[in-house]
Amino acid sequence: MKSQDIRAKFLSFFEDKKHSIVPSAPMVLKDDPTLMFVNAGMAPFKEYFLGNAQPKNNRITDSQKCLRVSGKHNDLEEVGYDTYHHTLFEMLGNWSFGDYFKKEAIAWAWELLVDVYGIDKDILYVTVFEGSDDDDNLGMDTEAYDFWKQYISEDRILKGNKKDNFWEMGDQGPCGPCSEIHVDIRSAEEKAKISGKDLVNMDHPQVVEIWNLVFMQYNRKANGSLEALPDKHIDTGMGFERLCMVLQGVQSNYDTDVFTPIIREIEAVTNKTYNKDEEVDVAIRVISDHVRAVAFSIADGQLPSNTGAGYVIRRILRRAVRYGFTFLEKKEPFIYRLVTVLSEKMGDAFPELKAQKQLIENVIKEEEQSFLRTLDQGLVLLNRIVETTKGDTVSGEKAFELYDTYGFPIDLTALILSEKGLKLDEKGFNEELQKQKNRSRAASEMSTDDWTILSNDSEEEFVGYDSLEANVKLTRYRKVVSKKDGEMYQLVFNLTPFYPEGGGQVGDKGYLEDAHGDVVYILDTKKESNVIIHFAKNLPKHINENFKAVVDEKQRNRTESNHTATHLLHQALREILGTHVEQKGSAVNSKYLRFDFSHFSKLTTEELQDVENFVNARIEGKLPLVEKRNVPKEEAIADGAMSLFGEKYGDTVRAIRFGQSIELCGGTHVKNTGDIWHFKIVSEGAVAAGIRRIEAITNDAVKDFYSENNRTFFEMKDLLNNAKEPVKALQNLQDENNNLKKQIEGLLKDKAKNIKGELRSELAEINGIQFLAKKLDLDAGGLKDVAFDLGSQFDNLFLLFATEQNGKALLSCYISKELVASKGLNAGKVVRELGKHIQGGGGGQPFFATAGGKNPDGITKALDGAKAYIV
Template identity: 85%
Template structure:
């Protein structure tokens, strides 16, 4: 069965069981601080499990893109070395939110596997939670056991401990026992030697888990205790790639048609053959896996970068590049060429990979080019480390610096050292790595207490589109402590006018005030799993009081101006540059806006002016806001609303229109474009290949901008003696300055020419060496010219020149190449040692080097000691 059919069969099966098919959510999470990426099928539905929102249908099914490369669920280092772990994988899932439970989940799982997919029941094992004797004191899942023994022999039902058969989304939150279904695809001969039940959960490549049925019935609290959930849920996840392995009767996920087209392309590009050499096979598996993870992340809006989720994506891609560089001998970009195959294979199921193909290719190619340069630089630096290493072991500290500062892979360092007969101090390296991890953990360490519930079953409502002030009640709160922020409180109200950070727009600030006039300041507002959370340094003195919640109106107004301007900017860019322009990210603050967009060349000054004029024309046009809430998604798109890749939209959406600009947007906006006052672009540049960034300002910030420029203009006029035409006066000064510089250069050349003769006459012979150490009055360029000119006319020459200016000193050493070779003299060593006398340092080549310092008083001593090198 082809992989496309495996996926569609699963979805159709559960659609027949009254499940709604939902599309895969973007992998990059926007409102869950506990996760960078969707790492399991249930992650996009946390708000339903937590009771923070209600799904349109209590039964859902999907194929969810997942990424496991950080945190608790991290499979990165296994990828490539075994045949069944992946960074990116698809999780086929069926979900029940307070609807059916264990009986239906188990019966339907068996029906699908046996009756629909036609898997031989004799190769399947199931596991059931055996209970625990720890603090939770959980009993065995007898209900699941009894259900399973009705459909499978009891000797194929295995007991599993908490590690394998009790699923938790994290340190806190919904959890419960689970039943895993494992498959044994070994040969009959192998099965005779060892029973499959002895290999379940033992990391055997042909005895693997394919489906996990999680029975969500508890909630894990911050203090570690469990409480029973009011509603019981089903959360199942089946590994799509592993299922394809079983149904296509192969022994490895990489032998399925999910991967074989990519592997064939790698073989063609690298002139290698998969299946012949273990190291090459690992490299090919790494690359074929990682290109999927990186491509889908870029399609979902996450570009490689140096921080956060972007750093993780860059790390995955660099791992792939490194394996190609080391084991496939690819010293030029090639991974980007695999995207076309990936697009053809998965573009129908995931259209974003097809529509974003050009961008993905460009970004990957640029990253490859950049990292290959880094590898080249690292090789040079490693050579220097090897040259200066005494003995057979390279220190872990130096290897860590190479890894940490330049991104040079440690395993590549170890490989090169072994080829040169050296060893790596792995213990020292690991100690440095652990220190760095501890510093990183300490910086981000945070503890979150349980929610204190003040009002049971309270429903939260956002009223901030219509009101900036509201009477509210505190429904729950919790304390959060972090090293960075200290002690903070998170507050939730029955309703709120505060906009929570989202869609690029910052969260509102403001205050709470009770009837007595006591004030608590709201420092930020964010959304977590569909709950609007307000951050404060203090709790109200009376938690049960009624409060006036008031938004900082000035900040909100400025932010709204910038948010509306991003919509107009998006429209203007598409109008001026073309319809290929798509938003790739935005940041809307009260002081400025930042807008990232797809475009494959620098935006010219003329085009920027046209875009700026386009936006300002809409501001001057005084366009009213047309807002529509709870519009069916399909209808909004039919009406021409622009949706953004990487955003998660519900069944109903909010549309924002200003004239011809219409977008899906949950942010806040001005009532009329005239409120923006004016729009000004302050910068434009590249973020990544094919991604440009514009930063701009509006309203008060533009007024400040022009006021500052106006002040600077009059200061300039004053310096120009109030010239009536200051631009012309500046041009005249510029021309005059250029002419004077040429005169000075000419004079310096004449001075240097005259000086050469004088200096030649001052040369003295010491031990067969023509020597001169002297303080002279020339710039660095002139000194170099003089030194090389004298060197061309005199053999066995040793020169040390010094210059001084205010609190700066410079030494220049020239040594004839004959002396460098015959007498083992080194100009770089000379200036490094003598540079200490002027409180500085430097270096260079053996025949020419310079040093700078901040102590001109040391020049005389340096000149005096120069003789020591030749006497």
Template identity: 85%
Template structure:
């Protein structure tokens, strides 16, 4: 059975069981600060389990893309070395939100596996929670045990501990016992030797868990205690790749048709054979797995970067690149070429992959080329470390510096050192790595108290589109403590005019005022699992009062100007550059806006001018806002609204229209484009291959910009003696300056020529080396020319010249190449040490280097100290 058919059969089965089939949510989470990526099938439904929202249906099924590469769920380092762990995997799941429970979940799982998919009952084992004697003091899940007895013999029902059979969302939140279904696909001979039940949950590659049925019935509180949930839920997750392995009769996930087309393409491109060499096999498995994770992440809107989720994606891709570099001998980008195969294989089930194929290829190719350059540079640096290593062991500190500063992989360092007959101080490296991790961990440490509920009401209304102030009640609050912000309080109101950060728009600020006029300030507003949360440094004195909630109208207005401008900018870019332009991200603040979009080249000055003029024409056109709320998604798309990849939309959406610009948007906007006043582009740059970024300003920021520009203009004009035509006067000055520079250069050349003769006579011989150390009156460029002139005429020459420029000291060291080789001298190392005399530093090549410092008085001491290198 092909993988596509397996996925479809699963979804059809649960559709017939009255489940709503929903598409996979984007892997990058926007409104959940506790998770960087969707790491399980239940993550997109957290708001339903927490009771913050009502689901579209009490029964749902899907195939969810999941990424496990950070935090508690991190399978990255195991990927490639075994046959069943992955960074990205599909989780087939069925969900019940307060509807059916254990009886139905178990019955349907058994029916699907044994009757629909035809898996032999004799190769299946199930586990149930055995209970715990710890603080929770939980009893065994006898209910699940008794249900399982109806389907499978008791000797195949195994009791599991808390680690394996009690599932928790995190340190806090919904949780409960679970039943896992394991499959034993070993040969008959192997089964005869070892009983399969002894291998369950023992990381055996052919005795693996394929489905986990979680019975959510508790809530874990901040103090660690458990309380019963008001409604019981079902959360199941089945590993799609493992199911394919079982149904396709192979011994490895990588032998299924989920991976074989990618593996064949890797073999073709790299001229290797899978299945002949274990190291090559591991590399191919790593690459075939990692390209899926990276491609889906980019398609969902997460580009590789140096921070956060983007850093994780970059790390995954770089792991794939270095395995190819080390074991498949790939020195040119090639992973991007696998995206075409992946798109053909999975594009039907995940259309975002087809739609974003070109972008994904461009970004991966650019990242590959960049990291291969890093590897090349790292090899040069490692070579230098090896040359300066005394003994047979390279220090862990040096290896860590190479890893931390230059991104050079530690396992590649160890491999190269072993080839050179050297050892790596692994313990020293791990020590420095742990110091860095602890530093990062401490910086991000945060503790969150349980919610204190004042009003038992989960309904919350956002009224901020129409009102900037309202009378509100606090329904719940909690304290959050972090190293970054200290103690903060999170407040939830029954209704709120505060817009929560989302869609690129910053969250509102403002204040909360009680009946006595006392005020606490709202410093930020965010959304977590569909709840709008307000951040404050303090709590009101009487939490049970009615408060006046007031949004900072100036910040909101400026933010609205910038947000509306992003819509007009999007339209302008598509008009000027073409329909291939798509929004790839935005940041809307009160002071500026940032807009990322797909485009293949830098915008010309003319294109930028056209874009700016297009937006300002719409501002001058005084276009009214046409807003429509609760529009069915299909109708909004039919009406021409643009949906963004990577965003999660509900059944009904809000559309924003200004003239011909119509988009799906939950943000706040001006009532008329004339409110924006003016739009000005400040910069245009590259973010990644095929992604450009525009930063711009509107309204008051533009007024400030023109005011500062005007001041600068009159200042320049004053320096030009109030010339009537300052541009012409400035051009004349430039021409005069160029002419004078040429004269000065000619004079300096003559000076250097005369100086060369004098200096040649001052050279003395010390230990067979022609030596001269002297302070001279030339600029750095003239000194360099002088050094090489003297070097071409005098053999075995060691020069050190010092000079002053702009109150700073400069040292220049020249050493003949024959001396560098014969006496192991290095100009770069020498100026670095002598730079201490002038309170500075420098470096360069072994035969010529310079150092700069802030202490000209130290030049003479440096010149004197230079003799020690040859005496």
């Protein structure tokens, strides 16, 4: 059975059971501070489990893209070394929100696996929660056990511990016991040697879990205790890749048709063969897995970067590159070439792959090129470390610096050192790595209290589109303590005018005022699992009274100007550059706007001016805001509204129109484009391959911009003696300066010629080597010219020159190549050691190297130390 058919059969089965099929949510989470990525099928539905929202249908089914590479669920290091862990995987799931429970979930799971898919029941095992004797004091899940007895013999129902059979969302939140379904696909001979029940949850590659049925019936509180949920839920997740392995009769996920087309393409582009050499096999598995994770992340709007989720994606891609570099001997980009076969294989189920194919290829290729350059640089730095290492062991501290500062992989460091007959201080490296992790963990440590409920009014209404003030009532609050922000309070109201951060727009600030005149400032507003949360340093004194909630009007108005300008900018770019332009990210606050978009080249001055003119024409046109709220998504798109890949939209949406610009958007906007006043681009540049970024300002910021430019102009004009034509005067100064530079260069050359003649007579022969160490009144270029000129005239030459420029010291060392070969001398090593006298360092090639330092007083000692290398 092909993988496409396996997925379709799962969804249609639960559709027949009255479940609504929903598309996979974007993998990158934007409104959940507890998670970077969707790491389980339930993550997109947290708001339903928490009771913060109600789904249209209490029964849902889907195939959700998941990524497990950070935090509690992290499978990255296992990937490639076994046959069933992945970074990205599909999780087939069925969900019940307060509807059916254990009886139906178990019955339907059995029906699907055995009756529909035709899996032999004699290769299946199930687990149930055995209970715990800790503070939870939970008994065995006898209810699930009794249901399972109706379908499978009791010797195949195994009791599992809390670690394996009690599922928790996190330290707090909904949780409950679970039943796992495991499959034993070993040969009959292997089964005769040891029973499958003894291998369940023992990381055996052919005895694996394929489906987990979670029975959500408790809530974990901040103090660790459990309370019963008012409604009981079902949350199931089946590993699609593992199911394909079982149904296709193979022994590895990588032997299914999910991966084999990618593996064949890797074989073709690397001239390596899968299933012949274990190291090559691991590398091919790593690459075939990682390209999926990276491609889907980019399609969902997450580009590789140096921070946050982007750093995780970059790390995954670099892991793939270094496996190709080390074990497949690929020294040039090739992973981007796998995107075509990936989109052909999975593009029907996930159309974002086809739609974003060119962008994905461009980004991956540029990242590959960049990291391969990093590897080349790292090899040079590693060679320097090797040269200066005394003994046979490279310190863990130096290896960690290479890893942390330059991104050079530690396993590649260890491999190269072993080839050179050296060892790596792995203990020292791990200690440095742990110190870094501890610093990072300490910086992000946070404790969160349970919500204190003041009102049963769980409906929270946002009124900020229509008003910046509202009379509100506090419905719940909790205290949060973090090292970064200290003690903060999170407040939730029955209604709020504060816009929560989202869609690139910053959250509102403002204040609360009670009837007694007491004020609490709202420092930020965010949305978490469909709840608008207001951040304050203090808890209001009179928590049970009503408050007047007031948004900072000036900040909101400036932010709205910038947000509306992003819509007009998007329209302008598509009109002027072409409809290939798509928004790839934005940031909107009261000071400026940032807009990322897909485009293949730098914008010309003329194009930037055209874009500015286009936007300002719409501002001058005073286009009114036409807003449609809660319209069906399909209807809004049919009207021409643009939707963005990577955004999670509900069944109903909000459409924003200014003239011909129509977009789906939840942010706040000006009532009329005339309110923006003016739009000015301040920068344009590349973010990644095929991604450009424009930063711009509007309204008051533009006024400040022109005011500052005007002040600078008159200051410059004053410096030019109030020239009537300041541009022409400045050009004349530049021409005069260039002429003077040429004259100085000529004088320095003449000076260097005279010095060369003097230096020939100062050379001293020591042990057959022509030696000279001297301070010269030349710049760095002059020192090099003199050294190479003498080198062309004399053999066996050892020169160390020094100079002082602008309060800093410079050393230049030249050693004839025949001396480098015959005596083992190395100019790079010389300047690194003698550079200590000038409190600096440097390097270069064995025959020529330089070092700079901040202590010119050390020049004499450096020159005096040169002779020691040849005596």
